[in-house]
Amino acid sequence: DYLAASRAVGESLIDRAFPMEDRRKFGVLDRPALTWSMGVHFLFPRSRPDANDLKQAFDRALAGIEASGRVAELRQTIEWQGRWKGRVVSLHEPGTGAPLAGHPRRGVADFVLLPRGSRAVVLEWSGYFVGTATDPEEPSMSYVQLINGPLRGERLWVRDEILELEGE
Structure with a gap:
């Protein structure tokens, strides 16, 4: 089944309507046949000699703004904020004295050190x-994608104790 909606709306509907374990069953398609544009018209009265x-x-002016890339940047920012609202975190050193670390694979001892100020x-x-946690002995870890620093774009498992939710 398909539902025509913007990416941000579709992902928001899935996030609000289904538990975390069921969300992976859904996807968002980028199909030209399922997208549409909405025209906006500006009217200049013919009664004005300078219309x-x-x-x-x-x-x-509009062509200049579009050519500068500002329109595309604004669209991307709006989509990003809608998609990731409530999921942006700062990573902070745990109070245990352990280094700030991320693990490429869950359950494996391999790790990478993360710089202070890392966000994900x-x-x-x-x-x-x-x-949905079942094993109290298992370390609680969340899966994140870094959005700044030298490891930007990397996806890692990190201990929950180093996550601090930003804004909201």
């Missing part, structure tokens, strides 16, 4: 956050 000049000035988006909250 054509105003239209041409508006068109030039949570891709999957641990079972302790979503109420």
Whole structure:
């Protein structure tokens, strides 16, 4: 089944309607046949002698903004904020004195050290956050993607104790 909606709306609906373990069953398709555009029209009254000049000035200004990449940047920012709202975290050193670390694979001792000030988006909250934890001996870890620093883009498992939710 398909539902036509923007990426941000679709992902928000899935996040709100289904428990964490069921969300992986859904996806968002980027299909031209399932997208549409909405036109916006500006009207310049013919009664104004400078109406054509105003239209041409508006068109030039709009073309300049689009050519600068600002429109694409704003669209990307709006989509990113809608998609990841409530999932952006700062990573802080735990009070245990252990280094700030992330693990490429869960359950494996391999780790990478993370620089102070690292930020990430949570891709999957641990079972302790979503109420599905079953083994109290298992370390609670969430799956994140780093969004800054030298490891930007890396996906790692990190201990819950180093996560601090940003904003909201």
